[in-house]
Every structure is written in structure tokens, then in C-alpha cells.
Amino acid sequence: MSDVRIPLAGVIGHPIAQSKSPALFRHWFRELGVRGHYIPIDVVDQDLPDVLKTLPKMGFVGCNVTLPFKEHALSLADKVSDRATLVGAANTLSFGEDGRIYADNTDGYGFIENLRNGAPDWDPGAGPTAVLGAGGASRAIIIALLEEGVPEILISNRTRIRAENLKSDFGAKLTVVDWVNSGNMLEDAATVVNTTSLGMIGKQEFRVPLENLSPKAVVTDIVYSPLETKLLQEAAEIGCRTVDGLGMLLHQAVPGFDRWFGVRPEVNEKTRAAILR
Numbered sequence: 001m002s003d004v005r006i007p008l009a010g011v012i013g014h015p016i017a018q019s020k021s022p023a024l025f026r027h028w029f030r031e032l033g034v035r036g037h038y039i040p041i042d043v044v045d046q047d048l049p050d051v052l053k054t055l056p057k058m059g060f061v062g063c064n065v066t067l068p069f070k071e072h073a074l075s076l077a078d079k080v081s082d083r084a085t086l087v088g089a090a091n092t093l094s095f096g097e098d099g100r101i102y103a104d105n106t107d108g109y110g111f112i113e114n115l116r117n118g119a120p121d122w123d124p125g126a127g128p129t130a131v132l133g134a135g136g137a138s139r140a141i142i143i144a145l146l147e148e149g150v151p152e153i154l155i156s157n158r159t160r161i162r163a164e165n166l167k168s169d170f171g172a173k174l175t176v177v178d179w180v181n182s183g184n185m186l187e188d189a190a191t192v193v194n195t196t197s198l199g200m201i202g203k204q205e206f207r208v209p210l211e212n213l214s215p216k217a218v219v220t221d222i223v224y225s226p227l228e229t230k231l232l233q234e235a236a237e238i239g240c241r242t243v244d245g246l247g248m249l250l251h252q253a254v255p256g257f258d259r260w261f262g263v264r265p266e267v268n269e270k271t272r273a274a275i276l277r
Helices: 021-032 045-058 070-076 082-087 107-118 136-148 160-170 230-238 246-252 254-261 269-276
Strands: 008-013 037-042 060-065 092-095 101-104 129-132 153-156 174-176 191-194 218-221 241-243
Touching: 008 021, 008 045, 008 254, 021 037, 021 246, 021 269, 045 060, 045 070, 045 092, 060 254, 070 101, 082 101, 082 107, 082 136, 092 254, 107 136, 107 218, 107 241, 107 246, 107 254, 129 136, 136 153, 136 160, 136 191, 153 160, 160 174, 218 230, 230 241, 246 254, 246 269
Parallel strands: 008 037, 008 060, 129 153, 129 191, 153 174, 191 218, 218 241
Antiparallel strands: 060 092, 092 101
């Protein structure tokens, strides 16, 4: 009998039963012949410090963190990547043998990889990017877009002050647009990104008017339930290239799997099919 410890990882959130990440990791374990387990972990906020201290003792090599713990997890880390510091949140934690926690944020990486995969000829320099929403996901995506060389970001949020805070942090390349005028900012946009929950199953309907949207624009939505949101459906009818949000979930998981299990998985049609099943 082997006494080699099988590495464990998981995803922490509340609630967490709806997470697709366990199915994703099971697919990669089978596909790559990797020994490991990936477990959904539902905790309440006040227990998070104790949970993160205990996991390495139980054989966990790392974990993903989702809502509502991304900011709290960052504050509990012993070492933080520059990217996670900029975003102000962590979604990927790695545990050292001494139990020390290294925090990273791979949301922006996942977003860009998904966009390039779904629209291979996407040109970040083609014109302004319009971003709907100013939450945590928006922050990670804006950082990634600026790093890719987007010349200008037009941002609109239902609560304007949150968009103003992002402009304060990231400077002159961001222009804040009132939510009531969010449809107007699509006119010159080469790329359109919905980072809100609008259009998600169980959430409010997406009602931003699209009549000013250029058919040359690339449109992407981080919502993946439903896979084809109202935004993507209407944008496709206009003639836009569209990219759904599932790939962002898949690609953001790649760096963590690589760090924890020593193999870099590939995101392809088989991966998508395994999750959609």
C-alpha cells in the first residue's frame, strides 16, 4: 500500500453547491491521469481564518475562493501577488508545506484567455472598450484590459460612485458614464464587456439598449448561466462576434491546477462539454 499522500484542493464559498469547479477538476484529473481530489467547501465568514489554517494540515495544497470571501481571503494571506494586490481580492490560494498562504488572482488572466480563444482576431487597440459594472470582477478585468493595451475604457455602473472609485484608482484611461446613458457609450466601442449579474438566471433582466452597438464590435459577457445571455443573443443578431462567459471560469482555473498538481491542463471543446454535461 502506498503511503504517498494524494493532494487535495477545493473551492471555498457560501453558498457553493452550485459551483462548476469540482466537475472541471474531475474532468482534468481523468483527462491527465492526475491523482487528486477537489472538494466544495461551504463556510461562513467568521470561520474562514480557522478553515484556511486547518486545510494545509489536512493535505490541501491550495484552494479557489469565490463569493463572498475573495477580499477576506486576501487579508489572511502571508504572501500576495502583485496582481491580487492591484485587484484587491484573491481567487487562488496556494499552501506551503509550513502552512503559509500565497494569494493570487487569476480572474483577469481567465478573462483575456477566454476572449482570445473565442475571438482569435480580437485587437485590444482597435478602439475603446465599454465595461458594464464596477464590482470585483470588473476591477480584475479592467486591469487585464489595460495591460493588453486597450486605449480607453468607458465604464458605467448602476451606482456611479463605484465606477468613480475605479477611475480614481486607474486614471485617465477610464471615463465614467451615467448608467442611464450606458447604451450611448456602445456607439464607438470596439469591445463590450458585461461584468454585472444582469441577465443571469434568477437575476434582473439585461435592459441596456443596444441600438448604438457597432456590428464590428466584440461582445462578451461573464455570465454563463444561461450560456447565451440576452446581451450575446442580441449582439449576434446585430452582427457582432460574441464570446460567452463559461471560458473565463475554465481558464481562470488553469494556473491553480498547474501549481497544485504539477500539470498544466488545456481548455478545449472537451473541457467545455464536460462542464456543460
